[in-house]
Amino acid sequence: MTQQLFDDVIGEVPAPGVDVDRIIRRERRGAVSRRLAGVSTGALALLAVGAVALGSGALTGGPAAPVAVPATAAPGSGDPVPVPGFRLVYGTPEEAQATAARLADEFDKAVLAVVPNRVWMSTDGAIVLFRAKNGSTDVAQTLFSGGGDLSVGQRLGHLHLQVSPVGVGPSARPVETERRMIEGELLQVVTRVSVRLADGRTLRVHASNLYGDPIPTGPVQSEPPLTADQLQAIAQAVAAKVIA
Amino acid sequence: MTKSEEERFRVFVAERMDRWRRTAYLLSRDWHTADDLVSVTVGKLYRHWRKVRAADNPDAYAQRVLTRAWLDETARPWRRERVTSELPERAMHEPHGFLDRDSLNALLGSLGPGQRAVVVLRYYLDYSVEQTAEVLGISVGTVKSQSARGLEALRRQAVPMGGMS
Numbered sequence: 001m002t003q004q005l006f007d008d009v010i011g012e013v014p015a016p017g018v019d020v021d022r023i024i025r026r027e028r029r030g031a032v033s034r035r036l037a038g039v040s041t042g043a044l045a046l047l048a049v050g051a052v053a054l055g056s057g058a059l060t061g062g063p064a065a066p067v068a069v070p071a072t073a074a075p076g077s078g079d080p081v082p083v084p085g086f087r088l089v090y091g092t093p094e095e096a097q098a099t100a101a102r103l104a105d106e107f108d109k110a111v112l113a114v115v116p117n118r119v120w121m122s123t124d125g126a127i128v129l130f131r132a133k134n135g136s137t138d139v140a141q142t143l144f145s146g147g148g149d150l151s152v153g154q155r156l157g158h159l160h161l162q163v164s165p166v167g168v169g170p171s172a173r174p175v176e177t178e179r180r181m182i183e184g185e186l187l188q189v190v191t192r193v194s195v196r197l198a199d200g201r202t203l204r205v206h207a208s209n210l211y212g213d214p215i216p217t218g219p220v221q222s223e224p225p226l227t228a229d230q231l232q233a234i235a236q237a238v239a240a241k242v243i244a
Numbered sequence: 245m246t247k248s249e250e251e252r253f254r255v256f257v258a259e260r261m262d263r264w265r266r267t268a269y270l271l272s273r274d275w276h277t278a279d280d281l282v283s284v285t286v287g288k289l290y291r292h293w294r295k296v297r298a299a300d301n302p303d304a305y306a307q308r309v310l311t312r313a314w315l316d317e318t319a320r321p322w323r324r325e326r327v328t329s330e331l332p333e334r335a336m337h338e339p340h341g342f343l344d345r346d347s348l349n350a351l352l353g354s355l356g357p358g359q360r361a362v363v364v365l366r367y368y369l370d371y372s373v374e375q376t377a378e379v380l381g382i383s384v385g386t387v388k389s390q391s392a393r394g395l396e397a398l399r400r401q402a403v404p405m406g407g408m409s
Contacts, residue, residue: 010270020261024290
């Protein structure tokens, strides 16, 4: 098998679709935003924890419903009070960037609410990247995807969020755990939860016992750093912010 | 990042862009996805540029990032690789002479993401078993077994498609 044969498979290489200048500009903006966000992390954590404590008790409640619907009324109030939410719009690069930023923010708030001692292991924090639909049949279509390595106390692993288009993926099982064995050795344990969003799309959150970005490292414990219940609480909290 | 460092980064990326795109295409078999993977890689390399510069082998570091981006992409509930331990380890035999472009393309598509990554690293990028293991973050033994499985799958597919030498 020669390299030439692979190059024959590649064929004619189309013009690059990678805009390095734009990526650098985005990364510069992201670095500034992360520095600013770092200053207010403590305050945000308190707000998030407080909001959950005063809210519906999602941390201690039973199994989450598979369909998340954003709340529309405050308990005990007379008229419905809209809860701030956002739509997953991505018609333009600007819309996509804004939605991804909001999604990342809500994701991290939800994580902090559930595991206040979480520490993102990347110095850059958790990044939710926008991925455009590309029509590929080989790679799953993903509208938004992102996450990062983190520690929760002594447990390490990877936490990831993704949003898929309507109709993509199997009929969701709300919770599933996959244990991947290679050579009879337990390599990876992944717990996934999924909820249907108010707009009909599916939001999935998964945690793995592998970490290491960009270099993956073997499992340091037998289970992911977050439990299925914790993942459900995170998914529900994010989903509740998405409106149709 | 200083301007001079940024310039170094741009040169680093420019010199490797073609190879990264080709590799990403072999992994994903889709140019849009390939460019998406390379974009993710460029962003991560920018963020971790100091680590890249300090790495013993910056090319291997970059390849780790690219391959990890691909494996992350495939680690979806409906697109995940099924890893089994059913196939025994075997000595590898190069399947010279029985593949043409179209059949290799089809056969690569029949491999799982991990096996495909191993095959691309080993036989397109000409990485050693040890280098492949380092890039993928797996053991040498796993690379050998995945290579064997990948080649075995190629061989099994090749027989009905055109015969094997």
